Amino acid sequence: MKIVVAIKQVPARDSQLRIASSGKWIDEEDLTHEINEPDAYALEEGLQLKEKHGGEVVALCFGPSRAAQTIREALAKGADRAIHIEDEDPGAHDPLSAARLMAAALKSEAPDLILTGLQSDDLGYGQTGPILAELLGLPHATIIMEVEKQDGAIRVKRELEDGWFQHVEMPLPALLTIQSGISKLRYATLMGIKKAKTKEIRRVTPAELGTATGAVSIRLDRVYLPERAKQTQLFEGTPAEAAAKLVEKLKFEARVI
Amino acid sequence: MSILVVMEQRAGEWNRMSFETLAAAQQLAGELNTTASAAVLGTGLDALAGELAGKQLEKVYAVEHELLNEYTPDAWSSALRQLIAQAKPDTVLFPHTYQVRDFLPKVATALGKVAVNDVVGHRVDAGELVLVRQLFQGKVNVDVRFTDAAPHFVSLQAGAWRADQLAAGSAAIEKFTPTIAAGEIRTRPQDRFRESARAVDLTAAELIVAVGRGIKEADNIPLVQELADAIGAELAASRPICDAGWLPMERQVGSSGQTVGPKMYMAIGISGAIQHLVGMKGARTIVAINKDPNAPIFEVADYGIVGDLFQVVPALTEAFKKAK
Numbered sequence: 151m152k153i154v155v156a157i158k159q160v161p162a163r164d165s166q167l168r169i170a171s172s173g174k175w176i177d178e179e180d181l182t183h184e185i186n187e188p189d190a191y192a193l194e195e196g197l198q199l200k201e202k203h204g205g206e207v208v209a210l211c212f213g214p215s216r217a218a219q220t221i222r223e224a225l226a227k228g229a230d231r232a233i234h235i236e237d238e239d240p241g242a243h244d245p246l247s248a249a250r251l252m253a254a255a256l257k258s259e260a261p262d263l264i265l266t267g268l269q270s271d272d273l274g275y276g277q278t279g280p281i282l283a284e285l286l287g288l289p290h291a292t293i294i295m296e297v298e299k300q301d302g303a304i305r306v307k308r309e310l311e312d313g314w315f316q317h318v319e320m321p322l323p324a325l326l327t328i329q330s331g332i333s334k335l336r337y338a339t340l341m342g343i344k345k346a347k348t349k350e351i352r353r354v355t356p357a358e359l360g361t362a363t364g365a366v367s368i369r370l371d372r373v374y375l376p377e378r379a380k381q382t383q384l385f386e387g388t389p390a391e392a393a394a395k396l397v398e399k400l401k402f403e404a405r406v407i
Numbered sequence: 408m409s410i411l412v413v414m415e416q417r418a419g420e421w422n423r424m425s426f427e428t429l430a431a432a433q434q435l436a437g438e439l440n441t442t443a444s445a446a447v448l449g450t451g452l453d454a455l456a457g458e459l460a461g462k463q464l465e466k467v468y469a470v471e472h473e474l475l476n477e478y479t480p481d482a483w484s485s486a487l488r489q490l491i492a493q494a495k496p497d498t499v500l501f502p503h504t505y506q507v508r509d510f511l512p513k514v515a516t517a518l519g520k521v522a523v524n525d526v527v528g529h530r531v532d533a534g535e536l537v538l539v540r541q542l543f544q545g546k547v548n549v550d551v552r553f554t555d556a557a558p559h560f561v562s563l564q565a566g567a568w569r570a571d572q573l574a575a576g577s578a579a580i581e582k583f584t585p586t587i588a589a590g591e592i593r594t595r596p597q598d599r600f601r602e603s604a605r606a607v608d609l610t611a612a613e614l615i616v617a618v619g620r621g622i623k624e625a626d627n628i629p630l631v632q633e634l635a636d637a638i639g640a641e642l643a644a645s646r647p648i649c650d651a652g653w654l655p656m657e658r659q660v661g662s663s664g665q666t667v668g669p670k671m672y673m674a675i676g677i678s679g680a681i682q683h684l685v686g687m688k689g690a691r692t693i694v695a696i697n698k699d700p701n702a703p704i705f706e707v708a709d710y711g712i713v714g715d716l717f718q719v720v721p722a723l724t725e726a727f728k729k730a731k
Contacts, residue, residue, distance in 0.1 A: 166701070167546055176547060245512070246521045272543055274681075275524060280480070280512035289593035290480065292509045309663060310599060311505050313656070317597040331650025367521040371537065371550040375701075382695070382708045389722035392712045396694065397726040399710055404692040406614070406671040407638060407730070 151205035151299065151322075154259060155196040156252060156266035156278065157189040157224055159217040163271065173372050175241055185220045188267025192328040194335050195297060196265050197228045203299055205262070206230045210255065212248055214238045218351070225346035226338035232351045233259075235359065244366040245273075249281040254359040256286065263304070264325040268293050279327035290325040291318050295332050409465070410436050410443040411496035413487065415504055416455055417478070424502035426570035428563050432500050433463055433574050438531045444468065444494065444578070448486055450476045456580045463576030468494065474587045481592045483510040486585040488517055493583065497557040498536065503564050505662075515560045522560035523551050525681070527567045544680040545703035565662070565685045607641065607657045609665045614640035617660055617687070618648055621676020621697065621716050625653040630720050631675055637727040643667070645677045661686035676716045679704030696720065 161167070161181045170177045185193070196207045209224040209232040211217050221232045235251050237243075243251070256264075264283070269276030276292075283290035295315065296307040305319045309329055338346075383399065385392040400407050412432045415422035432443040442465035447455050449471065456469040470490055474482045487510075491499065501507045503525045515522040527548075528539035538551045538561060553559045609615065616635040622628060628648075635642045642658060649659040660667055661683040672690035677683060679695070679702055687693070688707050695708035696719050705711055712719050 167543055244521045246516060274542060276508055277512035281516045284513045284516040291594060293505060311662060313601055313664065314599050316599045319595040320593055331647060367553060367555040368523055369552050369554045371552050373547055373549045376548045376706055378706045380707060380709055382705050382711045384711050384713060389714060389718040393719060393722035393726040396710055396712060397730045401730055406692050
């Protein structure tokens with residue numbers, strides 16, 4: 151089974167974010183970056199499916215040159231090769247225009263299964279998967295907890311709201327978006343890291359893919375810190391002092407204890 | 408600039424978020440000086456369409472087809488594209504449910520459009536709609552505008568608009584029968600199920616202490632359990648804690664877990680991603696303990712302590728014991 155896993159590099163989870171002076175995005179200069187967490191689970195699922203059924207895992211990443219680090223890590227964990235759509239300003243694309251690039255990069259690949267995380271931790275659209283499926287004419291399912299391969303088809307467990315689930319069957323090729331936390335993520339081994347250095351990374355630019363930038367449907371106008379819905383009373387001092395003040399407020403002001 | 412709301416139902420039961428979206432549509436129609444209509448997809452829709460006809464709407468579309476009995480992305484996409492071609496709305500609004508997340512990007516893409524999803528607010532700027540979304544798990548907001556021609560697709564986050572502000576009225580019902588062939592539908596959904604009966608009903612709890620990623624390791628959970636015991640509260644958790652198996656799934660609060668409304672909700676080491684906030688922001692008093700003063704949990708908290716939970720939590724346990 152040939153599996154493509156679409157991964158994205160995003161600012162590390164506990165980053166302190168500052169708005170860029172342009173007001174159009176955050177200041178990414180001095181941030182560290184890592185694989186988008188849901189994509190790490192998609193990669194893990196891809197690697198496990200390959201271990202069970204054989205085949206190949208290809209990591210696909212749209213991002214600037216620094217994303218090469220995240221791609222290397224995916225290769226070190228066991229992806230066989232990678233495609234890096236390199237663009238120093240991925241933010242100039244909206245989800246459709248980014249997915250068009252991915253679809254163009256996959257033209258010569260004909261994968262049996264495409265996996266990606268259910269959403270990115272930065273933009274949080276959660277749209278790349280279903281858009282890519284539509285562009286490639288594939289059936290899809292989102293927020294998947296389990297994947298079971300059948301003959302020319304798959305049976306997946308889909309998460310619904312409020313603790314409900316549902317199994318869905320569909321023919322291959324297909325696209326799935328994977329829920330976070332469905333399995334334990336592996337670490338790269340020393341051998342894996344060594345091997346990764348010799349694995350192929352195909353670098354392509356949007357221009358080479360013949361998909362012009364500029365045709366976007368939505369524009370991010372202004373990025374800013376949210377206003378607080380409530381004025382939070384913060385308690386300071388030593389932990390014991392802050393705790394005592396909080397308990398007093400809960401008892402005499404909020405009257406909840 | 409007409410607005411169409413696509414409501415969500417299953418087996419004759421509304422997804423209640425749909426009514427928040429309907430209220431938003433009425434409000435937007437007023438601000439943009441246009442009309443709002445609503446559509447519902449499925450089979451046997453007379454009662455549901457009849458209910459919608461009692462709202463202040465231009466038209467109610469009952470989109471019926473036997474292949475719309477059970478949700479599939481292919482049938483929904485096909486039916487909606489046909490409906491949009493006929494109704495010609497400028498803006499199509501959806502509640503941001505799991506089902507909408509599944510089919511909305513597909514419909515928009517088929518029409519060469521991009522949906523702006525999970526919207527928490529809006530304003531009208533010179534007759535143009537500006538939508539507010541959250542980025543970075545709620546740490547940052549962004550104003551988004553459409554730059555292309557209608558139709559524009561938008562989904563609204565749970566709780567961002569209030570369903571109790573719906574205006575009553577009288578709307579005409581129009582039956583719409585799309586053409587869908589069984590061969591178009593590639594996915595085969597099976598029965599919905601729940602993993603196990605819930606032994607813990609967090610929705611009935613008056614006091615909840617909830618723990619998140621900040622607790623770092625399973626071995627640290629007892630620290631928070633002791634605090635919950637000192638307060639007499641139920642212990643709950645954000646999703647990553649349950650995913651890791653540190654607490655059972657039945658203790659999960661958020662969009663994929665339980666939605667709670669206790670007298671007090673104390674969030675410990677929980678940053679407050681949107682998926683968690685929708686499950687607890689109805690609590691009467693919210694307390695947040697977090698090391699990051701910019702964590703989104705503080706946007707909804709009444710009281711807070713910014714600090715290391717490993718120092719604050721034992722101090723709180725002591726303070727609650729003393730207060731008894």
